[in-house]
Amino acid sequence: MTQRSTRQREVIRDVFRTSDRPLSTQEVLHAAQVHKPGLGIATVYRTIKLLSAAGWIDTVRLPGLPPRYELAGRPHHHHFYCNHCGRAFEVPGSQPLLDALVPSGFVLEHHDLVLYGRCATCALATA
Amino acid sequence: MTQRSTRQREVIRDVFRTSDRPLSTQEVLHAAQVHKPGLGIATVYRTIKLLSAAGWIDTVRLPGLPPRYELAGRPHHHHFYCNHCGRAFEVPGSQPLLDALVPSGFVLEHHDLVLYGRCATCALATA
DNA sequence: GCGTTATTGAGATTGAACAACCATTGCTAA
């Protein structure tokens, strides 16, 4: 016997499946507690680590903020961070001519483009 | 009397003036201690806060890493982070068509493009 | 010089994210 299927893990996986944006541990906790009251933060951290190790979710790192997580295997995209409500969103990816930027001798492996501003909801609310 | 000119602050400003890349607090500490042995980390933090408030340096935020600092007022550019030695570098800026990426209703205020890979030194060393 | 007081350095402290601990709970394979 190695790995068991528990209600908590089911709920957490569902949270990711039904989200269209990357989620922080706190966001996962609150969303999961709706369907499984009493679920603890320790279980969120443990399950995220499991899902991450299994390649089921990807880690999204934003400057100065705790990491967010999203379903793995999505097509190339970037992220938009709302300065007002603190939520992260997914934006369609483009492949700009990054190679032209890389200095001679440097080897490019990966890149992150993060956009900052106001999401549609917050832009309306503070217009 | 309001603000004094101390050897420590002079040294820290010189560190930034003679660097061609953004520096972390630890990098500033080590570079400054060469010219002022015994200089403490608290002074680095205090001076960085001062210089930042004065608009003399800009903060460079990298995902999942403590911030770096660089002389303010440089032309538009991006940053390259070496996964091997942990140093950040400046790369020439381009203005990609970001507006096209922003979803309808969202308001774009700022953006960060970070490249990851190996700097020239580390690429050579591990080739 | 001298005295005032801004500044410093070392260590203690905070705050946040996350791991570890452990008694209890509840899958699951006979």
Add this chain to the structure above:
DNA sequence: TTAGCAATGGTTGTTCAATCTCAATAACGC
């Protein structure tokens, strides 16, 4: 069913960046 043990939840511990404390130091106006 039920025994065995993986998983949970509440809490404490750990780690690291950054701030605070405070006695000692050193700018600088006079």
